[in-house]
Amino acid sequence: MAEVTYLEALRQGLWEEMERDERVFILGEDVGSYGGAFKVTEGFAKQFGEERVIDTPISEAAIVGAAAGAAHMGMRPVAEMQFIDFISCAYDMLTNYVATARYRAGLPTPMVVRGPCGGYVRGGPFHSQNVEAAFFHTPGLKIVYPATARDAKGLVKSAIRDDDPVIYLEHKWLYRRIKERLPEDEEILTPIGAARVAHEGNDLSVVTYGATLWKSLEAAEQLDKDGVSVEVLDLRTLLPLDDAAIMRSVKKTNKLLIVHEDTRTGGLAGEIAARVNEQAFEWLDGPIMRVTAHDVPLPYAPTLEDFVLPQTGDIVKAARWLAAY
Amino acid sequence: MAEVTYLEALRQGLWEEMERDERVFILGEDVGSYGGAFKVTEGFAKQFGEERVIDTPISEAAIVGAAAGAAHMGMRPVAEMQFIDFISCAYDMLTNYVATARYRAGLPTPMVVRGPCGGYVRGGPFHSQNVEAAFFHTPGLKIVYPATARDAKGLVKSAIRDDDPVIYLEHKWLYRRIKERLPEDEEILTPIGAARVAHEGNDLSVVTYGATLWKSLEAAEQLDKDGVSVEVLDLRTLLPLDDAAIMRSVKKTNKLLIVHEDTRTGGLAGEIAARVNEQAFEWLDGPIMRVTAHDVPLPYAPTLEDFVLPQTGDIVKAARWLAAY
Amino acid sequence: MASHAAPTAQSPPIPAGLSRDQLLEIYRYLRLTRTLEERLTALYRQSKVVGGLFRSLGQEAESVGSAYALERGSHRDLMSPLTRNLGSMLVMGAAPIQILRQYLARAESPTGGRDLNIHFGDLERGYLGQISHLGDMIPVMAGIALAFKLRREPRVGLVYIGDGGMSAGAFHEGINFAAARRVPLVVVGEYNHWAYSTPPRKQFAVEHLADRVKAYGIPAVSVDGNDVLAVYEATRFAVERARQGKGVHFIEVKTYRRKGHAEHDDQHYVPQHELEWWAKENDPIDRYVQRLLGSGWAEEQELKEIDERVRVEIDAAADACLGEPAPGPESALADVYGDPPAAERLWFRSV
Amino acid sequence: MASHAAPTAQSPPIPAGLSRDQLLEIYRYLRLTRTLEERLTALYRQSKVVGGLFRSLGQEAESVGSAYALERGSHRDLMSPLTRNLGSMLVMGAAPIQILRQYLARAESPTGGRDLNIHFGDLERGYLGQISHLGDMIPVMAGIALAFKLRREPRVGLVYIGDGGMSAGAFHEGINFAAARRVPLVVVGEYNHWAYSTPPRKQFAVEHLADRVKAYGIPAVSVDGNDVLAVYEATRFAVERARQGKGVHFIEVKTYRRKGHAEHDDQHYVPQHELEWWAKENDPIDRYVQRLLGSGWAEEQELKEIDERVRVEIDAAADACLGEPAPGPESALADVYGDPPAAERLWFRSV
Numbered sequence A, B: 001m002a003e004v005t006y007l008e009a010l011r012q013g014l015w016e017e018m019e020r021d022e023r024v025f026i027l028g029e030d031v032g033s034y035g036g037a038f039k040v041t042e043g044f045a046k047q048f049g050e051e052r053v054i055d056t057p058i059s060e061a062a063i064v065g066a067a068a069g070a071a072h073m074g075m076r077p078v079a080e081m082q083f084i085d086f087i088s089c090a091y092d093m094l095t096n097y098v099a100t101a102r103y104r105a106g107l108p109t110p111m112v113v114r115g116p117c118g119g120y121v122r123g124g125p126f127h128s129q130n131v132e133a134a135f136f137h138t139p140g141l142k143i144v145y146p147a148t149a150r151d152a153k154g155l156v157k158s159a160i161r162d163d164d165p166v167i168y169l170e171h172k173w174l175y176r177r178i179k180e181r182l183p184e185d186e187e188i189l190t191p192i193g194a195a196r197v198a199h200e201g202n203d204l205s206v207v208t209y210g211a212t213l214w215k216s217l218e219a220a221e222q223l224d225k226d227g228v229s230v231e232v233l234d235l236r237t238l239l240p241l242d243d244a245a246i247m248r249s250v251k252k253t254n255k256l257l258i259v260h261e262d263t264r265t266g267g268l269a270g271e272i273a274a275r276v277n278e279q280a281f282e283w284l285d286g287p288i289m290r291v292t293a294h295d296v297p298l299p300y301a302p303t304l305e306d307f308v309l310p311q312t313g314d315i316v317k318a319a320r321w322l323a324a325y
Numbered sequence C, D: 001m002a003s004h005a006a007p008t009a010q011s012p013p014i015p016a017g018l019s020r021d022q023l024l025e026i027y028r029y030l031r032l033t034r035t036l037e038e039r040l041t042a043l044y045r046q047s048k049v050v051g052g053l054f055r056s057l058g059q060e061a062e063s064v065g066s067a068y069a070l071e072r073g074s075h076r077d078l079m080s081p082l083t084r085n086l087g088s089m090l091v092m093g094a095a096p097i098q099i100l101r102q103y104l105a106r107a108e109s110p111t112g113g114r115d116l117n118i119h120f121g122d123l124e125r126g127y128l129g130q131i132s133h134l135g136d137m138i139p140v141m142a143g144i145a146l147a148f149k150l151r152r153e154p155r156v157g158l159v160y161i162g163d164g165g166m167s168a169g170a171f172h173e174g175i176n177f178a179a180a181r182r183v184p185l186v187v188v189g190e191y192n193h194w195a196y197s198t199p200p201r202k203q204f205a206v207e208h209l210a211d212r213v214k215a216y217g218i219p220a221v222s223v224d225g226n227d228v229l230a231v232y233e234a235t236r237f238a239v240e241r242a243r244q245g246k247g248v249h250f251i252e253v254k255t256y257r258r259k260g261h262a263e264h265d266d267q268h269y270v271p272q273h274e275l276e277w278w279a280k281e282n283d284p285i286d287r288y289v290q291r292l293l294g295s296g297w298a299e300e301q302e303l304k305e306i307d308e309r310v311r312v313e314i315d316a317a318a319d320a321c322l323g324e325p326a327p328g329p330e331s332a333l334a335d336v337y338g339d340p341p342a343a344e345r346l347w348f349r350s351v
């Protein structure tokens, strides 16, 4: 068991799949000899050759479109967005072409689009975005969002093996901050579509994903000391949502706090709230509450970013309020 | 009082603003001598000249970007998307450039992006889309969606006068189907951000917008006969949502059914459900329910489209179930 | 191999390495395209067509001639058409009844009634279903050609783009990507004088589409798009060049869109004399017939027979199609994912 | 008007209609750019900079020379820079302290700590804040130039784009739109040999950026980007041509990015000898100094004095900036809309 960072786990997952299946290849800006802006693919070009680790022009629509074309032909492309913020330039390609290919034309499109997302790193409005809400609305796509090193590895491997297009969101604040011992002799495959209970509890459920998993776990520990027992659910896959896991937890604790780093209006918390309403209304002993970023573009000054993004203290405060409800 | 269609009302609104304010100009594909794919701007080029009614190349990102640049300079551009489905090509420009301009750089960007949206017309997956969810998540944008001829006129005029970028969604199924008598001597300005009670009732609130307003009103009439009194709220502005109007209705009827034509997952109903939970949980006598399209790209065959999109019967059924709860 | 009427000794040699049978086959595809579209127009007027009807009248030669230059068959070349490239689809092996089923939204249509008109594909036969968003197929075809290149398969991709569509950002990104990586892709640019109601001079500031691709470091030629053999020859050259690993090639076909953007469009913005000139003096089928007969490569009777067989084929296909059922409503819910997640459940069943 | 040391009778005439004062002013902007960036680098190493630091070392001449060709002042020409065009911002009137405040995330920074580095604008002074997404500023500047044209104002827009950024779809859509409508826009393409770690040959299949714009029917020239007067002259010509209503003009400036993409990047992918050559043989400031002195247009002492004044100015600005406060947290919530809707309320207050 070696201790690996979130980033190293992702790297390993990509590497193993490249070794296992020659149909897998990587394309994106500066992914080749440079190894990617965050060095996720460092050493890949040397090992697998420039044909399987392709430096592309600055053309996100072409990167995603070309990945789709290659996927139709039976390849397993992994397209990197240098920062996930630039996936917006491929929004049309992903939502109109890629997502509908199977439905309208029976075309399998097994591809992964991945890239660093998220804030807490002073990246400002164009290098800190959370884009899950932009694609969550599109049937035909899948979205995964690992919060742990194990899932960083397990989800990228599962995403590559999935027969449908998967958006893989990796949080840059977690890249080198999270470490975990991973077994070396076991193939780690995190199932797509399955949430995970990250912390058991009875008084309140916190449903979250990504960086705010760690803020929620911190909050849960603090609350434990006050005698508030919090269950923390790490969604891991955002599309499709694991309704069963969410309802199981809500039916157990009867209270739900949804936490996400993304802005509030139109964020995923809304959909989760609606589903719980439909599927577990009778079990609710209090209103479903949300802790999210404020509805503004994300500013970069530390004072501002810290204020706009959800912090452990915000979760503790909201959880306490809800527990006392 | 002349009877005008929804389309004619929109036309009048545009025309009046062009006459009133010479900073207003129109740009888009085939908007000039052809008058637009749906003839919304027919006769405009002749009246106002080709400089104020500009035929552009097929370049949605450039259309929206150029509108933004002109808006910074004090103009009041109205950009047409030939079908709103093509706004996806300007997704980056709208969410990253336009929406953030005031926040990050103090740039006023008074512009309108409008285009025909929606289904029920056998347009298939790329000529029937509902795109509100794609932009609802972006602070800095406003979204309006008229359901009546009066609001088609009143909202386009208000959108043009608004100092922020407004996405104006016009439903093509309503273009020539809805007629209304509008006063000729009164300036119609529908306030942005204000919902409207379209049908009073006591047993249940239906919150909706666009084409499904009419399906909801039909349902309300049918339900009236069964003694179920339904209040129908037409949102009119989707961003910012009129929380106060929604809560007022929910606190009165204690039950909420949200109806939208858009697909279910990640649609606006989720956000509304979450807000009602937060702001009116104690008033709820039943779960918030949703009637929406199924989570698929919209197929064009009549049997399929009718099945996928919400119909009056679906609303009646869901409302009855909820009323009996 | 040889047909019943051989060319006489006086006939000029058939160009581009084509055989007489191939000449007649090309003629059949041209006729099939036009006759099928005429039948679709009739059905449209009877309100049997669901959605719009997009005609390629006057442009049949560029579709047929270019697609005919591809190697057809399972795991051979791959083509992505636009809505006006019905002729290309027929050449690649799409059956008229499939096209009818699409336009009439029948259960057995290739998309099961999901996507409109000729938006459908068949990777086995070698054509890819397009989406409406202009430009998007260029990156996708670049990726298909990239896969060919990575796997060292001797296959070529061919994609069409209009004089209007070339303004789209995705076109630029896709063709530049393909050129930078030298993938085996042929791009056919259709200069048909209109993008809906917009003439080229409002779309770009150069004269030819071939000028528009000078930016990409690829060869570009302009050919008479209404000369089916010229289109064939130019495409054949480009396709073989791409197959040899020499990268992307652009072919501009000069032609004219003789109908409105779609059937609902009365083309009032089109100068009448232009329409008349192109119809009278430059109809691609008339020109081809004159050439076939004038060169002694075919006899009038042969062509008449082909016309007749085509008519019978289309009649039969239309009759069969008209009797077919619409898709079952619940079929709308399948196939969003290969491995259906819970999200595909019928939500309303729970109510 | 005249400075204290006039050129001697032997001096060659000053080119491009510039005065000696202007020559010295250009020198000052070059020096100001480099000195400010050097100070920023020092602050970066002290972890005082929030976010990355992007250097324009070796590219100062193209920024300064091109911006200097614009008419400056309220309601005159308008320029949109990239992150490496710090020199252009200074020429247009941005104060060094504003740039320091941005990099140090101070409350009084032009964006109030909202957007990074030199992402800020001032329409009064004539420059527009960019966003990160490459290519997007081209359509926006096309729209600004369109507004000038519609209102018949004698104003010109100028926008920069990198050898990498030109691959973006928005670049294509924007420049084509501008060209088709002949709006008064000058586009400066920076061939600095790198897009992050990607060399031009992976970005496109032509040799020069000027080749890449042949598609748009606009004039394009390539100039030595490290010759500040050549850049000035080429831009001046393009700007005046645009002002006369003759439409879009493209200028390629050949230069070299001598630092990594940003300060964190160790440039291991860059051939060492290239870096050395450009530093030793082709530094734009060294070249300009040699030209000024060699032509007798300036004396060494004058330049030294400018250097000294610049150093003092930057010292003072840095000292002042370092003492300034960070933005107040709640200021993050204002200005999303001009007319704040309810959505801007502090939601958590209700808890």
Ligand SMILES: Cc1ncc(C[n+]2csc(CCOP(=O)(O)OP(=O)(O)O)c2C)c(N)n1
Binding pocket: B029, B058, B059, B060, B082, B083, B086, B089, C082, C084, C132, C133, C134, C135, C161, C162, C163, C164, C165, C166, C168, C190, C192, C194, C195, C196, C257, C261
């Ligand atoms: C991105 C995008 N914007 C707008 C449209 C709407 N549209 C459909 S066809 C068309 C004109 C296309 O012209 P051209 O590319 O020349 O093809 P042609 O119709 O002449 O065959 C337009 C504007 C679209 N399909 N895609």
Ligand SMILES: Cc1ncc(C[n+]2csc(CCOP(=O)(O)OP(=O)(O)O)c2C)c(N)n1
Binding pocket: A029, A058, A059, A060, A082, A083, A086, A089, D082, D084, D132, D133, D134, D135, D161, D162, D163, D164, D165, D166, D168, D190, D192, D194, D195, D196, D257, D261
């Ligand atoms: C649309 C988009 N994709 C990716 C990036 C990430 N990125 C920032 S700068 C850069 C390289 C830019 O190269 P170039 O345009 O040549 O400018 P230079 O850095 O050389 O000045 C990249 C890939 C971006 N900013 N925008």
Ligand SMILES: [Mg+2]
Binding pocket: C162, C163, C164, C190, C191, C192, C193, C194, C195, C196
């Ligand atoms: Mg055309």
Ligand SMILES: [Mg+2]
Binding pocket: D162, D163, D164, D190, D191, D192, D193, D194, D195, D196
């Ligand atoms: Mg560069």
